[in-house]
Amino acid sequence: MIALDSDCTAKEALEAFHAALLPATLEHAVHAPFYRELYGCAEATATIDLAQLPFVSKQQIRAAGVSAQIRDGTICDEVFTSGTTGQPFVSPKGHVEQRYIQSFYQNLFAERREAPLLRALQINNPYHGHLVAIPVPIHSHKIGIYDEGSFRHGRTLLAEKHADPGVNPHISLLIGLERALRAFTLEAMRIAPDGMATRLTSIISYSQYLTRRWRQRHETYWGCPVIDRFGLSEIFGGATEDPESGWWHFDPVCIPEVVGSRSRTSVREGIGELVLTALYPFQQVQPLIRYLTGDLVEVTHTRSSRDGTLAIRPLGRARYGVPYPDADAFVVAPSEILEALDEIDGIDRIPRFRDASQVADPFQVGHPCYAIAHRYEGGQTIVTILVQAPPADRAQLRRRIEDSLMESSLRFREAVDSKDARLEVDTRAMLTPDLISHAE
Structure with missing residues (x-):
């Protein structure tokens, strides 16, 4: 148990909990060859500052495979990400x-x-x-x-x-x-x-x-x-x-x-x-x-x-967001695009739970079919929204999308008003949609 003063605030209690568990977390991690090589040491101590350690990506962990794991004879279950393209990321959970x-x-x-x-x-x-x-x-x-x-x-x-x-x-x-x-x-x-x-x-x-x-x-x-x-x-x-x-x-x-x-x-x-x-x-x-x-x-x-x-x-x-070319800031966030498009009629949708008899309209449950692209030209960020839609009334659909995105995203509207960004909308008969909550 972690001993805490009776006057300890919630913030202090959280910091104490993290401080108590982090050293053991790092000491455990270097039992995996991947982390041992990454940190350049066979032992991790309580003096290591988390903020000084390198970041780790999903691609690195996937490529490392079992060398990034510490199985030690334990029985494992597999948990899958919700990725929709390629191989899912599979993480083992030991008994x-x-x-x-x-x-x-x-x-x-x-x-x-x-x-x-x-x-x-x-x-x-x-x-x-x-x-x-x-x-x-x-x-x-x-x-x-x-x-x-x-x-x-x-x-x-x-x-x-x-x-x-x-x-x-x-x-x-x-x-x-x-x-x-x-x-x-x-x-x-x-x-x-x-x-x-x-x-x-x-x-x-x-x-x-x-x-x-x-x-x-x-x-x-x-x-x-x-x-x-x-x-x-x-x-x-x-x-x-x-x-x-x-x-x-x-x-x-x-x-x-x-x-x-x-x-x-x-x-x-x-x-x-x-x-x-x-x-x-x-x-x-x-x-x-x-x-x-x-x-x-x-x-x-x-x-x-x-x-x-x-x-x-x-x-x-x-x-699935659009970043500025030389900064951490984003012209528009992925959620703002989904907020703008999710309720617009005329955009095709991916059916969900199609084999469930009690789901009356699988398309209404599903995700809108759209994809985002961007490029940088003449000091501007050009954002292109591609939507999968039938050919009828495409011009009207484009106007609805433009109006909805301007309403959904204050940051994007300000970027357009200041000429830092420009929006283009186009339609496709078929496309691979962006799914902003799914794993890569």
Whole structure:
């Protein structure tokens, strides 16, 4: 256990937790030949400053394979990224670290388990291979996208009072993948357009980027706030949104940093690329130290509800944004483009859950088909939005896209007004779409 003074602030407690676990994390990492060679030493000590260590990319870890891992005879499960092109990034999770996670969270929530458990309706995650279970004090009724009739059963459960001993009588949480929640809400709106009487207090969304309009749609229909969860399949630990402040705070079990996309210098306020360090003993077989996630985020240390502590807003995969040519700043963020295009009729969409009979419109659930390109000419950044669309009314579609992006992105509108940027919109019969929440 970490001894803390009774007057210790939350910020000080977090720093003490990180300081206690980081030395063991580094000492463990150099058991892997990859890290031993990278750091040029066979031993890591408590005197090493994390900020002085080199960054590590997904490409390096993938190329290193087992030399970047510490299996030591442990039994492993495989977790897959949500990549859609090429080979997925597969990260092993050992049984030893999973047993530790189980024990840690059982102890953490021990007192909470003496009270009635929260009751949740949870839509099963059909992706990622193995899922690392965390023993939270929640009793979940689990339904599946592909289980015919499960949406109807879920709506019934939401409306009923339950009598299981030691569990709250009403469902207060709705949990699921962002796209699964879209499908569930769309079906509920189709069946009961005037709304449903439930006791929901929160919706927990994860995996895909949650747009403003879909957040509003969920909250209006179900009458409760959405709490978004940010994470990567290869890192144990993530960030949870504070709905009051609109900022995401990280779990103590990983150390976040944000750096400039070009300079790689620390960013405390502004936009940059997220860097994560997974802490031992929560992550053992696949050490990830100063791991360049590829995610673009807005970061603050002063504007969230936890002054002095790093907080973020996810903005999508950095490679789908448009950077300025010689700076860390971005002309437009990936999330701003998706916000602008997601609700525009006339753009083709990728169907999702097409084989699920209870998903009435797989295309409405899916992602719009678009891709972003950019080039630099005459001191300007030219942003090109390519959309997959049928040939009719293409000129009108272009105007709607231009107007929507100007409304969605203040930073882009200012760049256009100052002549630093220009927008071009074109259509294609077929293209490979940008998916801003998916792994590279």
